[in-house]
Amino acid sequence: MKTQINRDELKNMETRYRANLVNSLGGFKSVVLVGTRDENGQENLAIFSSLFHLGANPALCGLIIRPDVSERHTLHNIEKMGSYTVNHLHKDIAIKAHQTSARYTKEQSEFEQVGLTPEYKEGIIAPFVGESEVRFACELRQKINLEINGTILLIGEIVNIELPENVLKSTGYIDIEGAGTITCSGLDAYHATEKLFQLSYAKPDLWPQQIS
Amino acid sequence: MKTQINRDELKNMETRYRANLVNSLGGFKSVVLVGTRDENGQENLAIFSSLFHLGANPALCGLIIRPDVSERHTLHNIEKMGSYTVNHLHKDIAIKAHQTSARYTKEQSEFEQVGLTPEYKEGIIAPFVGESEVRFACELRQKINLEINGTILLIGEIVNIELPENVLKSTGYIDIEGAGTITCSGLDAYHATEKLFQLSYAKPDLWPQQIS
Numbered sequence: 001m002k003t004q005i006n007r008d009e010l011k012n013m014e015t016r017y018r019a020n021l022v023n024s025l026g027g028f029k030s031v032v033l034v035g036t037r038d039e040n041g042q043e044n045l046a047i048f049s050s051l052f053h054l055g056a057n058p059a060l061c062g063l064i065i066r067p068d069v070s071e072r073h074t075l076h077n078i079e080k081m082g083s084y085t086v087n088h089l090h091k092d093i094a095i096k097a098h099q100t101s102a103r104y105t106k107e108q109s110e111f112e113q114v115g116l117t118p119e120y121k122e123g124i125i126a127p128f129v130g131e132s133e134v135r136f137a138c139e140l141r142q143k144i145n146l147e148i149n150g151t152i153l154l155i156g157e158i159v160n161i162e163l164p165e166n167v168l169k170s171t172g173y174i175d176i177e178g179a180g181t182i183t184c185s186g187l188d189a190y191h192a193t194e195k196l197f198q199l200s201y202a203k204p205d206l207w208p209q210q211i212s
Numbered sequence: 213m214k215t216q217i218n219r220d221e222l223k224n225m226e227t228r229y230r231a232n233l234v235n236s237l238g239g240f241k242s243v244v245l246v247g248t249r250d251e252n253g254q255e256n257l258a259i260f261s262s263l264f265h266l267g268a269n270p271a272l273c274g275l276i277i278r279p280d281v282s283e284r285h286t287l288h289n290i291e292k293m294g295s296y297t298v299n300h301l302h303k304d305i306a307i308k309a310h311q312t313s314a315r316y317t318k319e320q321s322e323f324e325q326v327g328l329t330p331e332y333k334e335g336i337i338a339p340f341v342g343e344s345e346v347r348f349a350c351e352l353r354q355k356i357n358l359e360i361n362g363t364i365l366l367i368g369e370i371v372n373i374e375l376p377e378n379v380l381k382s383t384g385y386i387d388i389e390g391a392g393t394i395t396c397s398g399l400d401a402y403h404a405t406e407k408l409f410q411l412s413y414a415k416p417d418l419w420p421q422q423i424s
Contacts, residue, residue: 003380005373010271013384020384022268025348025373027242027300027388028395028405029265052264053241054276055361056234059222062276064266088239091408095420102414113416136237142360148353148367149267155360161217161237168215172225172232173398176239182408183240183395186385188423189410193240193395193403196303201400202314204325208307211400 024186031184033097034063035085035111035118035127036077043118043127044073045110047097049184051086059158061086061138064151073106078154082140083125087132090180094190124160133179136161173198236398243396245309246275247297247323247330247339248289255330255339256285257322259309261396263298271370273298273350276363285318290366294352295337299344302392306402336372345391348373385410 010018029049037043050064065075078084089097093116100110111118117130124137138156145152167175177193184190199208222230241261249255262276277287290296301309305328312322323330329342336349350368357364379387389405396402411420 001377002374003377007371010370010373011269015269017384018271019268021373021380021386022271022370023265024386024388025271025346025370026263026265026273026298027244027393028240029242030239032239050264051238052262052274052276053235053238054358055278055363056231057227058361059230059234059237060361061238062264064264064274066267086238094408095411098411098420099414102416102418104416108416134237144356144358146266146356146367149270149272151267153365155358158222158234158237159219161222161233162214165213165215168233172229173401174233174236176236176397177403181239183405185388185405186410188413189385190408191389191405192408193397193405196306196394196402196404198398198401199307199310202311204314204316204320206314208310 020186024189028183028185028191031089031097031182031190033087033089033100033116033129033132034074035087035129036074036083037081037126038077039080042106043109043111044077045100045114045116045129046074047100054155060141061156061158063154063156065154066151075152075154077126078140079143081125083137084140084156085124085126085128085135085137087129088134088176088179088181090133091182091192093129093131094182098188098190121160128162134163134167134174134176134181232398236401240395240397240403243301243309243394243402245299245301245312245328245341245344246286247299247341248286248295249293249338250289251292254318255321255323256289257312257326257328257341258286259312266367272353273368273370275366275368277366278363287364287366289338290352291355293337295349296352296368297336297338297340297347297349299341300346300388300391300393302345303394303404305341305343306394310400310402333372340374346375346379346386346388346393
């Protein structure tokens with residue numbers, strides 16, 4: 001049996017129920033830890049499931065920020081310092097990563113509160129997560145206020161990448177599953193993945209072939 | 213061993229290699245089929261891995277469109293008709309879905325070319341994919357040109373949802389894994405998922421509990 005939900009039913013739903021529903025409707029999401037620090041060196045770490053690929057040349061990614069308390073520290077730090085890191089999650093750090101979404105004060109570093117290690121690289125202002133396998137640093141390029149719902153789109157340029165040598169394939173593809181990267185659905189569900197297939201470039205006169 | 217890639221190395225990479233690298237760097241992505249039709253009733257179906265959740269109230273999602281040939285038909289139809297459908301993929305339709313990215317002409321319907329079934333609902337202009345389990349219809353609310361790289365952000369309001377009854381949980385969470393929804397990485401890799409855990413709402417003084 002199929003359930004149908006129309007626009008009026010969506011509008012009249014209990015807030016938390018609707019948040020769960022709409023957050024899971026868009027499909028599986030990237031889930032990452034964003035590391036920042038402020039002008040006084042105060043570190044911040046926050047989990048986000050709103051990172052998306054925007055383009056490869058220049059290498060850009062988008063991040064949607066909601067104007068509520070827990071995400072405001074990240075926004076402040078990115079605007080102030082122009083630098084942030086994006087750190088993939090693997091199974092062993094997922095619960096710690098989830099815990100960064102608790103409403104800690106600005107004076108509390110989530111690194112310290114949840115037990116993850118800030119790690120710095122020369123030339124990069126923001127801290128990486130020491131325990132993360134695939135990670136990269138971004139510089140803020142543009143901030144767009146999405147007036148339709150008060151969220152903010154931050155566009156960052158990828159300026160530094162670090163990943164385990166063995167997951168970088170000859171084509172440039174990163175075997176993020178091989179690196180243990182996980183995905184999420186809704187607001188609170190975490191999933192490992194199992195590769196089905198990788199397919200050849202699609203052409204009108206040829207059916208896709210499995211290339212791995 | 214870790215591989216390090218800096219900004220200059222990224223800039224000087226061979227185009228296809230960089231596309232593979234940066235597309236897989238952002239983590240796992242939502243992968244969906246977007247169904248549209250034009251003012252003459254010509255149907256179009258295209259695979260996208262750039263859909264993201266934007267907000268629950270109003271229920272909004274974003275879609276990044278690149279100005280190349282294969283995505284132009286979708287863009288034209290959404291702008292002209294204001295309506296599009298988003299259809300989750302499961303394993304059995306993934307190869308057909310991938311094949312929609314081949315450069316068919318405007319007169320060719322990808323539904324027909326790859327063997328998927330257009331399905332219409334009262335009050336919704338765009339066609340759904342009959343074979344998809346979780347699907348929803350959107351109305352275009354805003355188009356934003358991202359001048360930084362020439363891509364386009366389409367913001368749509370979710371106006372109709374259909375999903376199998378048994379995957380909608382009492383909290384509003386949709387068990388998309390239970391519905392068979394898959395995820396993707398890079399430009400051409402498809403993955404099934406395996407749920408690790410669902411965690412309780414994070415509070416500063418309490419460690420997350422597994423709620424399922």
